[in-house]
Amino acid sequence: MYKRDKTSVLKVNFQKAFLLFCLVAFFGLASAQEANNVGSAGAKVKKIMGVISDEKGESIIGASIIVKGTNIGTITDMNGKFTLNVSEKSTLTVSYIGYVSKSVLVGAESNLKITLNEDSKNLEEVVVVGYGQQKKVTITGAVSQIKGAELLKSPVANLTQALVGRTAGVMSVQGSGQPGADDTQLRIRGIGTTGTATPLTLVDGIERSFAQLDPNEIESISVLKDASSTAVYGIRGANGVIIVTTKKGAEGKAVVSYNGSYALQSATKWPTFLKAYDFATVYNEALLNDNPLTNATFTPAEMQKFKDGSDPLFYPDTDWKSLLFNDYAPQNQHNININGGTKNTRYFVSLGTIHQEGLFKNFLEASGATNNNTYDRYNFRSNIDIDFTPSTTVNFQLGGYSAKRNSTRGQEGLASDGVFSKLFDSAPTATIGMYEGKIITLDRSGNRNVISNLTDGFVDYTNNSLNINLGITQKLDFITKGLTARAKIAYDNQYSRSRDFAHNQVTYTPIRLAAVAPDTIGQIVFRPNGEKADIIGDPTTNFSRSRQFYIDAALEYNTTFGKNNIGALFLYNQKKRYYHGLSYPEIPVGYQDFVGRITYNYDSRYLLEFNMGRNGSENFPKESRFGWFPALSAGWVATSEPFVQKLIGTDVLSYLKIRGSYGQVGNDQMNATRFMYLEQEYNAGGYGVFGETATKYASYIEGKLGNPNITWEKANKMDIAADMKFFKDKLSINVDYFSEDRSNIITTRKTVPSYVAISLQDGYNLGIVQNKGVEIEGGWNSKVRDFRYWINGNFSFARNKIIEMDETLNTDNPQLNRTGKSVGQIFGFVFDGFFNTADEIAAAPNYFGKKPVLGDTKYMDVNKDGVVDQNDQQAIGGPTFPEISYGVSVGFSYKGFDFSTLVQGSGNYSVVVTDRLYRPFAAFGGALENTLNRWSPANTPEQNAQATFPKLTVTYASLQNYYTSTLNTYDASYIRLKNVELGYTFSRKNLSFIGINSIRLFLTGQNLYTWDKLKIIDPEGNPSQSMKYPQMRVYNIGCKVQF
Amino acid sequence: MKIKHIIISIAILASAFGMVSCDDFLQVPDKSIFTIDSVFAKKINADKYMYSLYQDAPKILQNWGGSGDIAGYILAGASRTSITDEAGSLALQPAYNSHLVNAGNVNSTWFTTNQGEDDYARHWKTIRKCYIMLENIDNVPDMTTELKDRYKGEAKILVALEYFEMWKRYGGLPIITKTYTDADYPKTSRSTLKETYDFIISLCDEVIANPNLPAKTTLPLEFGRATKALAYGLKARTMLYAASPLFNSVTPYIDFGANNDLICFGNYDSNRWKAARDAALEAITYCEANGYAIVNDATKRTTGRNYIVATCKRPNEGNTEVMFGTTWATDQANIAVAWMARGRMGGSAVNTPTHNSVEFFTNVDGTSVNWNASMNADGTAGTAMLTPANQPEFYYKNLDPRFQQSIVYNGCKWSLTPDVIIQFYDGATTAVTDGLEGPKKAKSEFMYGFRKYLNDFEKSRAGFQPMNPVVRLAEMYMIYAEASNEFESAPTAAAFDKIDVIRTRSGMPVVNRALDKSQFKEYIRAERAREFFAEDHRYFDLRRWKTPQPFLKIYNMKIVKNADNTYSYQKYLHQNRYWADFWYLHPFPYAEVYKGYGLIQNPGW
Known part of the structure; x- marks a missing residue:
């Protein structure tokens, strides 16, 4: 035994020696060819110093210098300098990520100046994909990646907003700009289901x-975006996946960066309200339209007072918007982070804070509180990588934030209670608002005062989030080369609390006592309403907590033989989320996934990839919880073929990859309803009231029917694409065509008769939706001497169609069927003018069971049955979510200057102007400017022919005049100057004396200008009474300092 | 070499899927859930289930600003009274859907959901609950057969009640006699009007034959539960509707071709009146033999207190007349808000009485105020009727005690302590002084307010527990008189007597015996308007009589306080309302018709 072992050791040694000899011989020959000089053992060692810079002369920090053939090396410091003891005539290999590596021969010179050229091909560029990374060149799925630097251009607190317009395939609508509650709704490749279309989002894999x-x-x-890239997420992948990766430390000296900015925010668009006199005029007209027998509310004398403002306490002309809101609100942001590490330990530590204020004026100052929106957030992160042994790396990531926001009480309640809808509730004539520190109400307008809605308290929210990842990667080269095992544990903790502080308030009604003498004005007294104390009471507090445990383990294998590159991955993970306030609170939400991937390529030319998820979701019956989600993709890099190179020439077409993928992914979500397969129990719910002293008697009611057959939505996705580069990579164009067939869509049943009267389960697999589209990304990147410039553009189009949705097809009026239309298609009437003449009325068909009268809205008899009624609706306008989105960014850098701009837009979608924005006077409310162009009996026929707003009404009894029609359905398309950034970087040379590496000053602007067709409010806002806080335009100034 | 790599890769992949899923990681809720069997495993649970049958019991007063568990929330907060000539809603508040009905803009999408007059689907939910009770109550081990019978009786009469509520609105209906699931339901189209009628009557008869359903709730805490009195009352009421012109006819209100039998009987049969008369008499006989009586305290007639007790109070407050009354929860202060003009008790003027409803009532001596004297022929305000100085109540003070208990008007006393006088007028000066109700602007659609249902809560809304008088004995008297008069060739003494009872207890003179058949018919109809003011009869009475004209012209009063402290009263046409003949029956919800099981929409919709 021993002997044999010895032999084998010897044998191994011999083999090693032979290999070593061969290597030395090879490199020796190579260097000999290059320099005609082989370093010999006896060569003289000397100290050399060098500086490494890029083409612009900027020094490169952290570049690595290795003496060829040895493991001697160093990296450049923050000035790009290095010193090294080397033997003369040795060769240095200088490399840095993103640059072409260079070999430099050490000669007599002791001071080296080495310039690295940027590697435009960037063959090593890697892209984060599901459960791993892949080289961009060999990717066969549809994945776009946005760099952190691009996200930093947007001076926004909410990261979802920074994504908008930056890449193809991401469509978005941002409905609210409220500090701390301004998430953008993101959809990947549009909408492919009538159910839940929210993409899966992951941060560092969780x-x-x-x-x-x-x-x-x-x-x-x-x-x-496609099946190939999302199959590993299987049952959750159908709506696309967004993976956020946080920064990691890089080997090198600690680099400290400070990034700070100060901004002013203002609303992109406010609705314009009528002034008191105009309001009173249209109000009187509306009253008379409703009931010609009525007496107009405002007398001419009163109207005059509104006009001349002679009696503002009793006859005010209140601009509620100015009374309640400031034009600008500040925002500031600071971040300091340290990045560095030794060979074995690398770290990235970051601490950030943002403070954002809202536009509300504060009416609670006296109580030491504020009703304004504020948002304060502290972010922290510490990512550490430690190489315990050359083959073992431990990765520890700790991240989180603590956020606090404040809002008015109304804002957080029902949409109809929101302050922004109250803005529509108050007429300019309602009350002066505040007078001598008192909140004034008048009987005239239902005793309304929006200030009361603002000052009835505030709600403060605390939201703390802690995320921990602990991962270990072990190279298993001792088993077989290229084999790696890794595992990860993650723990998340989320805590939020809301405290609702009610503020009792006293309002006053001014009363003018009868004049004591003729021609004098009576004394004014203020009658307090109610007997409330003017204090802020104890809060109503609500908590929410959740925690999540995640664990995964993976085996990965990557190897190369000849030109064959092969990779394989197997990963298992499981997750549980404990969340109080859940239905079935005793059972955490669970997922379990098995993931597999094989990649193969030959010479990075022929690419093949197979991904598969086997995932289980608790939402389905126990015996059918797990599904297989396979996807196959392939690619061909044509420009690697010698014949193609010969045919076209690499000068013109430098890169062409054709790729395609096909596979199936799933969706297990339906409005977060759990265990839909279970028959729900008879719940305690409802009650009967009995007794001579009425008493509630709690009762049981039948629960929902279970759907034991429920399963996941199945999305069959196809993607065909070409990635191209031209003119030495200056021009790049990527084109993707995709199509998706989503079946088994989880949706509600609509055809069960009322008389069955059973509570149906929310989800049945009934729908089929098709979604198809195109994405184009292009870029031009070049320079003229020191002037570098680029243009990047992206365009996405996705259109869906409902194939099936449990709809009984209406054969009498087929235009009413939703099947065959887009998800979110608007249905309404076709506007055909107003009834202007008696002749038109005589000729008119029956209108909703009545004869129309002058000024009524005329709709087309779409089904030509001689009656205009609800059967005459049809699809009008587009869907409610954009089908097109695009962004174009242009930028340049010249010497220290850099400039970039992003123009972004959405198209092919519509919005219905409705509720308070289309129905003035609601509940004593005000009126928008759009009411002035109404149909009016006082108008000339010519004026009425131009009218764009129906006859006014107070009661809305002529409701059909206000139905959704082509008159109030607007094209919501817009183009925005989304982002502009101008920066100047002071070069290091001028700064090194104060120990600062670099300073960059910058000005940025967000949402600077919008071209749109809606014009009433921001085109992304919801023009209804649930209108939210407006989107923000931001003017920002900031600096970034590196030490 | 190559093969080795491939083998390793495939082995890794295969191991991924070779693993059997660790079965128990994804948890499942406990199987021992609380099922229908658990409910009917114990009496105590079955009792609780029985309470749910009443969750959506008929309500008359609506909840304003409705919270989710309040049934009967219709017309977006307005009450049914505001779509009749009895009342209207504040015009300045467009949220009240009564405006839409009054202006003639009704569509089936909202009219038969909770935004309109009726929530169609809710009837079926109650019916399902009742059938679940009927199908499972026999499984309860610890319950006596008698009690099971009682619960069955309650469930059956509630099915009949829901069917009646639908039948009077929609005509013939799908007849459903058991529970179904989404998997086994039959496609049931509408039965004829007659079949549906027969179904309701047979249910009533079965309940009447049930020996274990009490005539009256015996325990105070059971008030609100269905009794056999409801079965008698419902049977009489159903028969009255069947005999009335809308249904008791050769041809329907609109020709519906082959489907005429869905919306009328297809013949006129005077025996339907006889049946209604007999059923009313049976109801009276049965009820009076079982402890019910018309509230008629001789000392309280002229104050109208008998009327208030009969319509708004519970048995412990002396109401011996209510055959079925329903209630909301313990304190419904917000309902009071809906029934009061603005400015008093936080009123919202959701429902305010019209001048038309004032004219339902005569003076206590039987004479009428000639309100028309103050109005021009074209409906504009005419020659003012002047009151003596400081007597704003002058023209109203002698009206029917039932009026005094139902409607507040300018100059009437709202409450004694504090002494609040209702003031609805435009002042001689524009000065608004403290304590006044102020000018009409933004206050109240009409110069009147409700008092009915708010009696005894003038000082505070707190503790307001309205009772909805769904069926009361007075109605049986009225049904008897009406059906008898229609059946007989001339009014009978018995019919006159019945009306006399109703009038006498409220301090009003007896009916003039000289009235002929058609005069008495009009008299009875007017008496129903008075006696059942704002009790949800008016809308359906005018439909079944096919006399919608009173809905059309709505009058108001212009009141001015003059410098000499006299008051000018001028009646004027306030509003023209709308009626279309296809409104005689409701539409089925649009979505329901298109579910594809053969539901035929009513004509005109």
């Missing part, structure tokens, strides 16, 4: 929200 992360922490965001 399902987490990323909206509240500090952009300074972000390395990149990957958007996985």
